[in-house]
Amino acid sequence: MSTPAKILFVDRDGTLIEEPADEQVDGYEKLRLLPGVIGALRRLVDAGYELVMVSNQDGLGTSGFPEETFVGPQCLLLEILAGEGIAFREVLIDRSFAHEHAPTRKPGLGLVQHYLGHGVIDRARSAVVGDRDTDLQFARNIGVRGLRIGAGRGWDAIAAALLDAPRVARVARSPRATRIVVAPDLDAARRPAVRSGIGFLDHMIEQLGVHGGFALRLCCAGDLGVDEHHTVEDCALALGQALREALGERRGIGRYGHAPEVLALQRAHGFVVPMDDALAQAALDLSGRPYFVFDGVFPLERVGALPSALVPHFFRSFADALGANLHLAVRGDDAHHMIEACFKVVGRALRQAIRRDGSDAVPSSKGMLAGAAA
Known part of the structure; x- marks a missing residue:
């Protein structure tokens, strides 16, 4: 029986990269990583999180947002992160407009249905990171924790919230x-x-x-x-x-x-x-x-x-x-x-x-310790 995965569902624009005024990253000159994103994601990956990108890209593939203008910056983003040891289990993109109310558009769950079955993900430890109210609603719909970038909360704070929680019990x-x-x-x-x-x-x-x-x-x-x-x-x-x-x-x-x-x-x-x-x-x-x-x-x-x-x-x-x-x-x-x-x-x-040693690794060559509490 496989262990439920610890998944971090991550938005793209405004979360991994800066979102321009026109809300389209359709050129290399618009591609700018958010501060601290590489270090934080590296910590989270080292701590056992698997990353899934889930992004609404309004009208992708239409004349207003041609496919070829999206693909280059997107591939470069993934290559930059991969070079730092940060890989995505999946990249899930919805191309619809908001007025179409497509079930695949966040906060709808159409793109992530395969993660919602019993025992697929560890809901207690999985989370959604995004920059909008729709991302937080997406998290509630999945049944996981939602964390919002912005308003003074950057990636360092996100990683700390997920990894440095007080070690308490009752x-x-x-x-x-x-x-x-x-x-x-x-x-x-x-x-x-x-x-x-x-x-x-x-x-x-x-x-x-x-x-x-x-x-x-x-x-x-x-x-x-x-x-x-x-x-x-x-x-x-x-x-x-x-x-x-x-x-x-x-x-x-x-x-x-x-x-x-x-x-x-x-x-x-x-x-x-x-x-x-x-x-x-x-x-x-x-x-x-x-x-x-x-x-x-x-x-x-x-x-x-x-x-x-x-x-x-x-x-x-x-x-x-x-x-x-x-x-x-x-x-x-x-x-x-x-x-x-x-x-x-x-x-x-x-x-x-x-005593914590400053790392996020499990102190075992197997990557896990028997009987550790979730």
């Missing part, structure tokens, strides 16, 4: 034993606010946000009168799911995380975050393939109201929901220090793995 889970809401913001650094009903667990989850460098709200009401298992597990699952959704396609992230700032400790002991007697090591890959390995023994059965045995279970559930390969090891004498070192080192690994 997950609400209500399994039989708990009710939980988690809301991370990966690009903010506010102090985490965590209420799970287990004080020590609150403090530990806060460490993930503080050392991970992201804002986090988590509120859970669980069946603590029975035991702590459901609350710990569901907090981990909801948090992992929320981070996965906030990361989206995982474009432009570090993907891997560890803690090179204490490399000497890593070489000497295999641990990367010390806390008094405790040393903890974590290696993280946001691969989309969940796997968890834990090495460590806690000397106490409980720290506060948190059973020590549930700490590895928390990270296993977290890795499963996030779609991460997580290796975690800890040694020490004080269970409190050991558990806190675990949460801190995983937070530090997350900080590196989720």
